[in-house]
Amino acid sequence: MPACNICNQPLGAPVYQSPQPVSVTSLCEVLSGSTEVFHCASCGHVQTTPMADLAAYYDKTYQILIASEDEDQLYAIVDGQNIFRTGHQVQTLLHFVDIPRHARVLDFGCAKASTLRALCERRTDVQAHTFDVSEMYRPFWDKFVPLENQATYQPKAEWREHFDLVMSFFAFEHMADPQAVLSQATALLRPGGTFYCVVPNLFTNIADFVVADHVNHFTESSLRRLFAGAGLKIERITDAAHTGAWVCCARKTALPVESGGENAAERVQEIASYWHGFGERVREFESAHRGLPGAIYGSSFYGTFITTQMRRPESVTCYLDQNPHRQNQTLLGRPIVAPERVSAEVRVIYVGLNPAHARATIQTVTALPPERYAFFHP
Numbered sequence: 476m477p478a479c480n481i482c483n484q485p486l487g488a489p490v491y492q493s494p495q496p497v498s499v500t501s502l503c504e505v506l507s508g509s510t511e512v513f514h515c516a517s518c519g520h521v522q523t524t525p526m527a528d529l530a531a532y533y534d535k536t537y538q539i540l541i542a543s544e545d546e547d548q549l550y551a552i553v554d555g556q557n558i559f560r561t562g563h564q565v566q567t568l569l570h571f572v573d574i575p576r577h578a579r580v581l582d583f584g585c586a587k588a589s590t591l592r593a594l595c596e597r598r599t600d601v602q603a604h605t606f607d608v609s610e611m612y613r614p615f616w617d618k619f620v621p622l623e624n625q626a627t628y629q630p631k632a633e634w635r636e637h638f639d640l641v642m643s644f645f646a647f648e649h650m651a652d653p654q655a656v657l658s659q660a661t662a663l664l665r666p667g668g669t670f671y672c673v674v675p676n677l678f679t680n681i682a683d684f685v686v687a688d689h690v691n692h693f694t695e696s697s698l699r700r701l702f703a704g705a706g707l708k709i710e711r712i713t714d715a716a717h718t719g720a721w722v723c724c725a726r727k728t729a730l731p732v733e734s735g736g737e738n739a740a741e742r743v744q745e746i747a748s749y750w751h752g753f754g755e756r757v758r759e760f761e762s763a764h765r766g767l768p769g770a771i772y773g774s775s776f777y778g779t780f781i782t783t784q785m786r787r788p789e790s791v792t793c794y795l796d797q798n799p800h801r802q803n804q805t806l807l808g809r810p811i812v813a814p815e816r817v818s819a820e821v822r823v824i825y826v827g828l829n830p831a832h833a834r835a836t837i838q839t840v841t842a843l844p845p846e847r848y849a850f851f852h853p
């Protein structure tokens with residue numbers, strides 16, 4: 476029986492198993508094999524059975540936004556202005572953490588380290604360091620991090636108790652052993668140093684529940700438990716600073732740390748039911764609009780997931796996306812285009828967005844007037 480990654484208790488039966496043997500990763504790759512999700516009754520953690528050969532996947536395959544220097548995910552559109560994820564992340568970091576002058580800062584599991592780079596542009600005094608379990612991001616680091624401040628696979632021995640701030644953006648959800656990795660990260664902090672962490676929140680972005688390569692889906696109680704075990708006292712944890720994510724700010728301490736919080740069993744069960752019935756809803760909508768050419772709005776996880784659930788995905792001619800970095804790319808063999816460029820024969824739009832704000836968002840897209848299309852709302 477599998478054990479909880481956070482509290483080591485046995486997990487019991489899964490709360491969700493994908494009805495069809497197909498899974499989608501956070502990078503929108505479609506894999507064969509079903510996704511299996513557990514909920515820990517003891518600490519509230521939600522956990523997915525890891526994909527085979529996780530380490531090799533991140534080392535060689537997982538190339539997040541590596542196409543160019545500037546490629547970034549669209550975080551929000553406010554008053555017609557695109558706000559990208561990196562910009563929002565550095566803004567939030569500076570809001571929550573009072574970074575000392577000339578601070579030694581490590582971006583832990585950082586991929587391109589774009590948030591650290593944006594921080595260095597605003598705070599030229601900061602001493603930047605990078606660490607990841609892959610060599611492939613070095614060309615990005617070389618542009619702003621001295622070689623002696625970079626490490627791959629293992630942190631440097633001389634980094635023990637070295638840092639004022641260790642930060643981690645969207646990394647711990649991928650880890651098969653988050654307890655060991657967080658202890659490793661904490662060991663690099665000076666006493667009293669700050670650990671700052673952003674991870675997905677399945678309660679505000681429910682797609683996280685079915686992402687095949689997210690092993691960990693943190694709840695407030697499982698985060699508290701994890702941090703307490705590593706000797707980190709949480710000073711702030713919020714679901715309101717970053718859409719779809721937890722932002723967590725903690726301090727290294729030698730004193731015992733209490734954990735706690737609700738285990739959220741009912742909310743987890745609701746999300747499991749939503750995803751269990753999702754494919755049927757897609758196929759019912761499809762049947763009701765049989766034969767009409769369609770487009771999928773959103774070329775990220777939700778759009779990909781909808782495609783995998785369709786009976787006749789060939790009726791989808793393209794994906795629509797407002798992110799200029801996505802336009803002119805392809806997804807599952809179809810073009811990704813700006814909504815204004817949707818082809819004239821399309822009559823059906825599948826909205827591939829977070830259901831928490833899908834309706835509100837699609838209403839703002841003037842290129843897709845409601846009198847012209849039938850919409851599938853997630």
Ligand SMILES: [Zn+2]
Binds near residue numbers: 481482519
């Ligand atoms: Zn647990």
